[in-house]
Amino acid sequence: MLAHAIFFYFFSILAIFSALMVITSRSTVNSVFFLILDFISVGCLFIMVGAEFLGMILLIVYVGAVAVLFLFVVMMLNVAQQKQSWFVGQKSTHIPSGLIVSVLILLELLVVVGGWKYKENIMSSSNLVIDTSITNTHSIGSVMYTDYILYFQLSGVILLLSMVGAIILTYRKRENVKTQSYLKQISRDKASAVMLKDVEFNKGVKIDD
Amino acid sequence: MEYLTTLINEIYKILFLVIPILVSVAMIVWLDRRVWGLVQKRRGPNVVGPFGLFQTLADALKYIFKEIIIPASANKTIFILAPIITMTLALVAWAVIPLSETLVLSNINVGILYLFAISSLGVYGIIMGGWASNSKYPFLGAIRSAAQMVSYEVSIGIIIINVLLCVGSLNLNDIVLSQKNLWYVIPLFPMFVVFFISALAETNRPPFDLPEAEAELVAGYQTEYSGMMYAMFWLGEYANILLMCAMGSILFLGGWLPPLDIYPLNIVPAPFWMIFKILFLFFLFAIIKAIVPRYRYDQLMRLGWKVFLPFSLIYVVLTASFLLYFDKLPKGSF
Structure with missing residues (x-):
């Protein structure tokens, strides 16, 4: 001990x-x-x-x-x-709003902690039946996927929603960005990639357009 | 008194785990360079000791006698802490690796989660080193490697879920024992390939060694390190590689089980099989270092998020529905 x-x-x-x-x-x-x-x-x-x-x-x-x-x-x-x-x-506008929020949180904490009463033996740990043959991974799983399956899945959906929302908010399509297109690279063949040109003197060839 | 004997006993056990690991890390560095040399038709290190086996020891000696330089603008505490954390995390994870059914330091219920957690902590050594150096190249290298390791952890996690679906337990010994009839490399072969590639990326090995891409970033997060501190990063890296090989052999290659339970194979002691499998996977790591060119950064990210993640997710669904349909789901605890 x-x-x-x-x-x-x-x-x-x-x-x-x-x-x-x-x-x-x-x-x-x-x-x-x-x-x-x-x-x-x-x-x-x-x-x-x-x-x-x-x-x-x-x-x-x-x-x-x-x-x-x-x-x-x-x-x-x-x-x-x-x-x-x-x-x-000089112009610090954040302190008043910060003060308001922190005072509110303090009041909330006071309300919650102030109303807290000590109760004896509401759930004594010695009365709990613990099955030692089951690992706690198994027992968490069996509670979460039976009694609380709705809440569990809903919280997953909420997380997914916030993820999609964050991506939509920050995503912007930029122009003129060079990206690698694998499909384009693979589908190139000799006919489309190589050509024969007569180059005029002092003119050159325009490539990559 | 009772506590004291327990304490001494445990320390004794830990020393007998850590020292062989450090020695094998030294040997494996030699093996790596030797394979690399042979692929490129060079000889590799072959001068110090028989076959050049003591090359790494000579290197380590050199590092010990070199001066440790701490840059003036570096954040001293974190700068010194970074290599220590890398090294410690790489060694701590070995506590749960079973070399045979009984030869394991601590046989915990959530062994595979522990391994996963420790390997996900590995990124801190790199970020801390890169940031504390207070210099451009290390910082860029650290950010790259952090993004890379976080990305590939996701796919490793999902691959682990694939295996766990077939096992029904998080204990490493249970995972090995459930492969008695069939190694998971056969039914889950695509996952083995994805795991292997993710392990390459997770340990910053070529072709994914972008954090220390010499041509772009000097030496990445290690640029400002010298002497023993550099050597600790380096040892930690190789210990991590060995750990990933051990994880691969436990998850897919049946750990300490012999390939077939027949006469000449099953009298070979179990730790031998485990070591053999780790060495086999490490040999693949070494060969790949020699024959594959480096990935570009955007290609690396694309591979992680757009190829491996969806693929392993689909495979989870496949495995789960297969197990459910043929009623093969593992029942209860072991």
């Missing part, structure tokens, strides 16, 4: 520390790196509880894909400069 406790406190302290560093570190790239560390330590906590499937999925989806894109955007956009121009510049 001792080793378990040591690991638990190690990972949870790491998680809280990196979560604090995400919001306090000066450089945006550093805060993304701390976000990644946070994801990893939370994933490790999941694995410690025995939810190894959730932990691995957290690692694959958030660390392996989402955070990479975060890092991409932060590295490319040079956010530090923008922050400078937003909050330090």
Whole structure:
């Protein structure tokens, strides 16, 4: 039990520390790196509880894909400069709207946390029947694809919709872009590709049109 | 006291896993260069030691004695962290690779997900190295390679789903044992080919070595690295290649199982078969490095998103409907 406790406190302290560093570190790239560390330590906590499937999925989806894109955007956009121009510049119009949003969120949190009452034994973990012969991947699957199939599929459809929407919003057809057409390349033959021309002196031939 | 003995026991086991891997990485670098040389009618490294086997050790020694240069404008912490992360991730993944039914450091339930997660973390070493160098070529190389690795992970994930549909378990030993009668390379041959090509792209091997395309980007994300830090990137890369070969042999070539369960073959110890299959896949990697020209970047992206992704998705549907129609779906847990 001792080793378990040591690991638990190690990972949870790491998680809280990196979560604090995400919001306090000066450089945006550093805060993304701390976000990644946070994801990893939370994933490790999941694995410690025995939810190894959730932990691995957290690692694959958030660390392996989402955070990479975060890092991409932060590295490319040079956010530090923008922050400078937003909050330090002469006409800073973002602070009032930011204040309103953050006060609203604080009030919401107060309402939610303030109405929270402690109830004993509403679901004691010792009463839960856990079938150890089934791995938790199997049990998650059997719940998700039977009782909650509608919600599961609907959330998939919503994700697909947002993906299509994002592509439509950003897609624009550009003119004069040279692209490789495999069909065109393969369907070339000798008759259409090679021709014999009498070239006039000092005139040359016009190609590639 | 009890904890201490467990701890020492585990460290002992881990050392006996890590040291052979490091040695085999060194040997495999030699094999790679040798095959490359022979394809091009050169001799390859053949001077240091018997057949040039100690060439990599000599190289490593040279790297150790070289000075480590950290550029003045680099972000020091991340610059040093990047090769360490690459190397560590490449070695950590080996914890779940079974060399035989019992010879595995930790036989976890979600082994294949663990492998997939670790290989998807591999991209961080490259991005961090490229960004922290604070220089144009490394940054461009890092961005290229990040896009490349994220793209090809998607198709590798879907290929894994194909295999998992036939197995019904995420445990690597179960995956191997379910291939007792038929290796998945036969029914899922197209997926094996796609997996192999995606593995080439995932490990930044030729013909997909765009992150370090010499002609365009000097050496990509490694440009500013020198000495032991460069060597760590390099070792991590080869350990990753070995890992991908191990993954391929577990998913498709029956892992530590002999090809046929008949007399002369089944007395050969199981780890031998695993090593043999890894070496076979690595030989293919090495040959491909020698005989295929480099892809252009847009061609690489097209291959990943427009060819492999739809193809492997269609194959998932095919496999699932085949299993459902002939009532071959794996029942319950093992």
